[in-house]
Amino acid sequence: MTDPVVFQGGPIRLMQEDDLAADMPDALLVEDGLIRAIGTFDDVRRAATGAPRQVDLDGRTLLPGFVDAHTHTLLHGSGLEWVDLSDVKTVDDIVDRLSRRAAERPGSPVHGYGYDQSLLQDRRHPSARDLDRVTTTQRVQIQHASGHGYALNTNALRDFGITAQTPTPTGGRIDRDDRGEPTGVVFDAACDLLTGPEGVKVSNHGPNFHLPSNDDDVSRMFELGQTSLLAAGITTICDAQVTELEMAAYLQARDSGRLRMRAHLMLLSNKLEHLKALGLTSRLGDDFLELYGVKVYADGSVIARTAYLGAHGCCGDPTPSGYLYHEPAELQQLITTAHAMGLRTGTHAQGDVPIGLVLDAIERARATHPRPGLVHRIEHCGFPTDQQVGAMARLGVVPVPQPMQVHLYGDSLIEEFGDWGGSFYPYGTFEQAGVPVVISSDAPVTSPGPLRAAWAAISRQTAAGDVAGSPRQQASRPAALRGITAAPAKLLGRSDVGRLVAGGQADLVLADTDPVTCALDDLATAVVTETWLAGSPVWSQTSGLAPVLTGS
Numbered sequence: 303m304t305d306p307v308v309f310q311g312g313p314i315r316l317m318q319e320d321d322l323a324a325d326m327p328d329a330l331l332v333e334d335g336l337i338r339a340i341g342t343f344d345d346v347r348r349a350a351t352g353a354p355r356q357v358d359l360d361g362r363t364l365l366p367g368f369v370d371a372h373t374h375t376l377l378h379g380s381g382l383e384w385v386d387l388s389d390v391k392t393v394d395d396i397v398d399r400l401s402r403r404a405a406e407r408p409g410s411p412v413h414g415y416g417y418d419q420s421l422l423q424d425r426r427h428p429s430a431r432d433l434d435r436v437t438t439t440q441r442v443q444i445q446h447a448s449g450h451g452y453a454l455n456t457n458a459l460r461d462f463g464i465t466a467q468t469p470t471p472t473g474g475r476i477d478r479d480d481r482g483e484p485t486g487v488v489f490d491a492a493c494d495l496l497t498g499p500e501g502v503k504v505s506n507h508g509p510n511f512h513l514p515s516n517d518d519d520v521s522r523m524f525e526l527g528q529t530s531l532l533a534a535g536i537t538t539i540c541d542a543q544v545t546e547l548e549m550a551a552y553l554q555a556r557d558s559g560r561l562r563m564r565a566h567l568m569l570l571s572n573k574l575e576h577l578k579a580l581g582l583t584s585r586l587g588d589d590f591l592e593l594y595g596v597k598v599y600a601d602g603s604v605i606a607r608t609a610y611l612g613a614h615g616c617c618g619d620p621t622p623s624g625y626l627y628h629e630p631a632e633l634q635q636l637i638t639t640a641h642a643m644g645l646r647t648g649t650h651a652q653g654d655v656p657i658g659l660v661l662d663a664i665e666r667a668r669a670t671h672p673r674p675g676l677v678h679r680i681e682h683c684g685f686p687t688d689q690q691v692g693a694m695a696r697l698g699v700v701p702v703p704q705p706m707q708v709h710l711y712g713d714s715l716i717e718e719f720g721d722w723g724g725s726f727y728p729y730g731t732f733e734q735a736g737v738p739v740v741i742s743s744d745a746p747v748t749s750p751g752p753l754r755a756a757w758a759a760i761s762r763q764t765a766a767g768d769v770a771g772s773p774r775q776q777a778s779r780p781a782a783l784r785g786i787t788a789a790p791a792k793l794l795g796r797s798d799v800g801r802l803v804a805g806g807q808a809d810l811v812l813a814d815t816d817p818v819t820c821a822l823d824d825l826a827t828a829v830v831t832e833t834w835l836a837g838s839p840v841w842s843q844t845s846g847l848a849p850v851l852t853g854s
């Protein structure tokens with residue numbers, strides 16, 4: 303139950319599907335967690351059951367809470383707690399920054415997040431020998447910006463028993479020197495080796511995001527990740543890789559009243575047989591927490607250069623060519639099984655070969671088990687051919703890319719692959735083919751910031767100021783703004799969020815900029831000042847996260 307509140311005094315953008323600029327009402331009433339009325343101030347005032355509190359927007363814009371269709375709350379929170387390596391320029395910078403943390407916390411493992419070899423002057427991953435300069439007595443592990451792998455020091459290699467005799471698992475990578483000794487770089491399916499004897503294992507079903515942790519670590523990191531999403535105005539998410547560790551974090555947050563967003567969970571495909579055994583063939587959950595579907599991996603990461611980029615090859619010694627997580631028949635089996643059960647799939651695929659395998663698998667699954675309305679997704683979908691985009695339109699397959707990666711990594715992709723590299727995440731091509739434009743963060747891979755991400759999808763401006771790809775790959779502004787609101791909401795099967803509609807959820811964002819009419823570059827710097835969930839403020843620029851209400 304929430305008291306009635308009327309918002310007025312600034313643009314109210316309903317983000318309806320058809321015309322974003324139309325129908326700007328004067329006022330909006332929320333009550334009992336829902337939007338009760340939209341219209342003139344007098345109309346909505348009369349619709350309230352009691353005397354409503356008034357919130358003067360004071361020129362700020364009222365928008366629906368943003369929807370992030372692909373994010374990782376717990377991993378994002380871990381990244382926020384670990385040493386930030388997202389802006390380092392050299393391996394020496396990495397060593398310096400980690401050394402400060404090692405000195406501050408003697409005896410504890412040193413964790414970092416966010417380095418990217420393609421943005422380092424050294425153009426390589428740090429080696430165990432580099433990281434031994436941080437400490438030889440503590441474990442050092444730094445996660446790559448993609449989340450798909452780590453660089454480790456010798457102590458960590460030793461702790462996790464990774465030696466010349468350790469076989470490289472299918473769908474994984476352990477870099478080695480001429481004598482076969484591991485050099486400290488461990489990626490994708492090989493990350494299972496880093497979770498400790500008690501840790502969650504995912505085998506060749508994905509990169510393992512986890513490091514050894516206890517319950518307190520997990521709930522603290524979850525809260526950090528959630529707070530960051532709320533501060534970006536995100537009130538509904540799809541968590542794109544849920545194992546038992548993430549599931550425990552969501553359930554614990556909900557049971558303690560600390561889940562302050564609507565979360566749709568994609569369980570990792572290593573759980574598919576468990577779901578089948580339990581007979582979980584339909585939606586399970588409520589307005590705040592829902593079992594949404596199954597996450598499948600087809601190939602590796604573009605920014606780590608482990609994606610399977612087919613004829614474009616990748617990327618020279620010591621980096622191997624990209625790889626597939628599963629043999630094609632196994633991928634087909636996973637997608638067919640999920641589809642036959644009525645579960646949505648979201649398959650990570652970057653290169654045109656794995657994208658083709660996913661589309662073939664979906665087409666075959668649909669031929670044997672027609673299930674109209676069951677939507678399948680391709681996560682990221684970096685380099686589809688035009689023909690594949692046509693197939694997505696025909697099959698109702700929705701790509702879920704992250705346009706801020708075009709901004710952050712476009713320069714290095716163009717440098718390495720030429721014009722083809724600049725065609726990464728071709729939003730305009732999707733839009734022109736009638737394929738939904740859906741924008742997401744993949745936090746922590748890019749920082750949550752939906753308005754800035756919309757700007758990146760429209761402008762395709764790289765960090766160096768160039769434009770990646772051709773103008774036809776740029777999204778229109780209406781499509782990009784729907785891509786952070788109504789379109790991902792629809793993808794999550796919801797008509798009650800992602801737009802402002804009477805009877806819908808009162809999940810709201812107050813922003814200092816009107817995204818519909820502002821100059822394009824102002825979208826990149828627009829600031830969220832307040833976030834509301836179910837009719838109550840949950841985060842504000844001035845006071846941060848609202849306290850948990852007991853008894854709610």
Ligand SMILES: [Zn+2]
Pocket residue numbers: 372373374542744
């Ligand atoms: Zn992801």
